[in-house]
Amino acid sequence: MEGTVLRTADLSAYFGDNRVVKDVTLSILEKMVTTIMGPSGCGKTTLIRCFNRMHELVPGARVEGEVFLREEDIYAINPMIVRRRIGMVFQRPNPFPTMTIYDNVIAGYKLNGVELSRAESDRIVEESLKKAALWDEVKDHLRRKGTFLSGGQQQRLCIARALAMNPDVLLLDEPTSALDPKATAHIEKLMTELKKTVTLILVTHNIGQAGRVSDFTAFLYLGELVEFGPTDQLHTAPRDKRTEEFLTGKFG
Amino acid sequence: MLDERLDEVKGKLLKSASLVERMVEKSVRGLTRRDEGLLLEVIEQDEPGENELEVEIDEACIQLIARYQPQARDLRTIMMISRMNNDLERMGDEAVNISEGALFLIKRPEVKPLIDIPKMAKEARKMVRDSLKSFMEEDTQLAKGVCQRDDIVDGLRDQILRELITFMASDPTTIERSNHLIRISRSLERIADLSTNICEDVIYMVEGKTIRHGRFGE
Numbered sequence: 438m439e440g441t442v443l444r445t446a447d448l449s450a451y452f453g454d455n456r457v458v459k460d461v462t463l464s465i466l467e468k469m470v471t472t473i474m475g476p477s478g479c480g481k482t483t484l485i486r487c488f489n490r491m492h493e494l495v496p497g498a499r500v501e502g503e504v505f506l507r508e509e510d511i512y513a514i515n516p517m518i519v520r521r522r523i524g525m526v527f528q529r530p531n532p533f534p535t536m537t538i539y540d541n542v543i544a545g546y547k548l549n550g551v552e553l554s555r556a557e558s559d560r561i562v563e564e565s566l567k568k569a570a571l572w573d574e575v576k577d578h579l580r581r582k583g584t585f586l587s588g589g590q591q592q593r594l595c596i597a598r599a600l601a602m603n604p605d606v607l608l609l610d611e612p613t614s615a616l617d618p619k620a621t622a623h624i625e626k627l628m629t630e631l632k633k634t635v636t637l638i639l640v641t642h643n644i645g646q647a648g649r650v651s652d653f654t655a656f657l658y659l660g661e662l663v664e665f666g667p668t669d670q671l672h673t674a675p676r677d678k679r680t681e682e683f684l685t686g687k688f689g
Numbered sequence: 690m691l692d693e694r695l696d697e698v699k700g701k702l703l704k705s706a707s708l709v710e711r712m713v714e715k716s717v718r719g720l721t722r723r724d725e726g727l728l729l730e731v732i733e734q735d736e737p738g739e740n741e742l743e744v745e746i747d748e749a750c751i752q753l754i755a756r757y758q759p760q761a762r763d764l765r766t767i768m769m770i771s772r773m774n775n776d777l778e779r780m781g782d783e784a785v786n787i788s789e790g791a792l793f794l795i796k797r798p799e800v801k802p803l804i805d806i807p808k809m810a811k812e813a814r815k816m817v818r819d820s821l822k823s824f825m826e827e828d829t830q831l832a833k834g835v836c837q838r839d840d841i842v843d844g845l846r847d848q849i850l851r852e853l854i855t856f857m858a859s860d861p862t863t864i865e866r867s868n869h870l871i872r873i874s875r876s877l878e879r880i881a882d883l884s885t886n887i888c889e890d891v892i893y894m895v896e897g898k899t900i901r902h903g904r905f906g907e
Contacts, residue, residue, distance in 0.1 A: 629690060648756030649690060672755040673748075 442467040442636045443488060443523075443606055448502035450483045450492050458484045459660040460502070465606070465653075470628055470637045472651035472668070474644065476688065480660040481640045485608045488638065489523040490516040506605065521545065524599030525608040529615045530591035532583030532598070539579040541594055542566060545602045561601050568634070569597035570627050589620025593627065600635070607631070609639045613646065625650050644684060648672050656680045691757040695766065698749045699825065702770055705742040705777045706821040708735060710814050712784035713880060717810035720791035720873070721803050728788040728795075739781035746774040765897065769890040773824065776883040780817065783876040783883075790869040790876075800856055800863045800870060809845040809877045812838065816884035823891045832888035836900075842881035849874040 443465040450458035458480045465471050473481045486492040487500050490511060504511045511519045532541045542562045546553055553561070562579070566572040571593040575586070583594050592612055599607055609628070613621040628637055628650045641647055647654050648668060655665040656677070664671060664680045675681045682688055712735045719727035750771040753759065759767055816835050823832035853867040889901050 626690065645758055648758070668756060669748075669752045673751050 440466045442507060443638075444505050445487075446503040446505075448484070448487060448500065448504060450480070450487050451499050451501070452483075452495065453497045457660050458487065461657075461662045463655060463662060463665050465636060465638060467636050468632055468634070469652040470632050470639060470650050471653040471655065472639045472641060472647040473655045473657055474641055474647045474683075475657035476683065477642060479657045481642075481657050482610055484657065485525075485610060485638055485640055488606070488608060489520050489525055491520070491525070517549065521549070521602045522604055523606045523608060524602055524604040525610065526592070526595050526599055526612050528611045530588055530595050532586075532591050532594050534582065534584050536583060537580050538575050538583050538586070538594060541583040542597050542601050544598055565597040565601040566594075568600050568631065569593045570623070570630070571597055587620070589616050589623055592616060592620070592624060596624075596627070596631075600631075604635060606636045606638060609637060611641055611643075612639070614641075614643075621646075644672075656683060658683070691753065691759060691763060694749070694753060694757075695763070698746060698753070698767075698770055701742060701746050701749070702773060702777070703821060703825065705739060705746065705774065706817060708739050708742065709777050709780045709784065710817045711735065712739070712781055713787070713810060713814050713817065713877075716784045716787040716791060717807055717877075719788060720794060721807055723795040725792065725795060728792050731788040732785055736781055736785050739778060743774055743778040743781075747771065750774070762894070762897075765894045769824075769894040772890050773821075773887045776886050780880045780883050783879050786876045787873050790873045794866060794869050797866055800853070800866045805845050805849050805852075806870065806873060806877070809842055809849070809874060809881075812842050812845070813877045813881045813884070816842070816881050820884040820887035820891070823888055824894075827891070827895045829892050829895050832891040835888040836885045839881050839885045842878055846874045846878040 441464045444463065446462050448458060448461045449456055461484060473484060475481050483492060488504055488511075492498050492500055493516075500512070506514075506519070506522060511523075533544055536544060539562050540547065542565050543553065543558050546558070546561075563572060563576075566575060571590060574590060575594075578585070583591060586594060592615075596607070596612075613624050616624065625646065628639070631637060632652075639647070639651060651668045653666065654668045654671045656663045656671065656675070656679070658679050664675055664677045666676075671680065672684065675684060712731050715727045715735070716731050718724065719731070750767050753767050754764075757763075816838055819831055819835045822828065823835065850871060853871055856863045857867045889899075892898060892900050
């Protein structure tokens with residue numbers, strides 16, 4: 438499909454015998470924000486962890502079905518390369534505690550053993566921090582530890598770290614659930630900027646956030662993709678009764 | 690985010706207002722110049738365009754509320770845009786009514802030279818324009834001025850009615866044509882009324898004060 442950067446076909450994810458994602462088929466359009474929304478425990482995080490082959494790292498976990506990144510089967514690619522092309526930001530900010538801000542940004546290169554010249558690494562750090570709207574706040578403290586920053590800044594540092602690898606897709610797993618409203622607003626604004634250069638997939642159970650930032654929304658319930666469509670349509674006239682009930686607070 | 694999308698909707702509302710103002714102008718010009726083409730343009734092209742814009746703005750307002758859960762002034766603005774949109778669509782309908790009446794009249798001799806109807810139309814169009822200007826510039830003084838100008842239009846309508854009653858009483862063959870002229874003046878008066886509705890909404894949007902139904906100055 439034209440403009441599709443990532444797509445799944447009949448994707449199921451298991452923990453042992455427990456199937457937590459069930460036959461999900463969806464296409465993610467390039468340079469858009471797509472939200473995966475649903476009540477706690479519906480399989481949102483598991484689903485996006487299949488997109489960058491992190492699900493299989495859990496003992497006893499496995500995946501059925503297919504995931505394509507630009508029409509390449511990601512399960513036929515080295516998982517390390519998949520994770521470079523599909524970055525991830527987690528619920529709680531997790532900068533490497535022993536590393537400086539500078540080293541945190543280029544950690545992906547260091548941990549992959551990629552040698553960078555000083556000039557190149559300076560350029561990547563500055564560009565990534567600028568994209569993550571953090572540069573102005575930290576440019577004079579690049580040699581301080583990442584943990585010296587506030588929660589919201591730490592999360593933007595993690596976004597900069599993911600962007601440094603120049604990914605095609607950035608997965609954001611409830612990136613603001615540990616942040617206060619001001620830091621949340623900052624990250625939401627950042628998402629609308631970032632989508633100009635990278636495709637974003639956001640997991641959230643926050644209906645308001647899904648509405649504010651995303652172009653497309655998928656509603657997942659009990660591991661099943663109930664509905665997927667433009668956010669404008671899904672938030673005003675959902676087709677499925679379960680989506681309607683979730684949006685109106687009847688469950689979840 | 691919300692601000693950008695709100696600006697887009699405001700832009701569409703402005704487009705709708707300028708279309709409606711043109712419709713009013715064309716319908717009365719079509720009558721005075723006996724130009725059937727202009728009148729048909731209002732009915733066949735402008736009215737469907739205005740209806741389409743109304744639906745677009747309406748959908749956008751619902752989407753903004755559903756997606757951004759606006760509060761305070763943002764909420765008042767969206768609610769008022771929704772009401773203004775409805776008022777503009779009704780003004781468009783009145784312009785169609787004028788055109789339909791005019792299509793009847795231009796094929797028949799004049800009851801009397803048309804003086805007050807063009808005057809009324811000029812005033813009503815200015816009220817439409819100023820009501821939207823007060824909205825875009827959040828100018829409540831201008832909005833209050835428009836509300837007060839409604840009396841001028843009402844006065845012209847009463848004058849037209851009195852005059853035409855005299856014509857109908859002296860020559861019953863003018864009744865049908867006079868009736869059309871009275872309905873046209875009534876449409877123009879409705880357009881002016883709907884402009885004052887918009888101005889009342891602007892005052893509520895900016896100041897959070899309701900002045901509808903005579904609550905001016907409370």
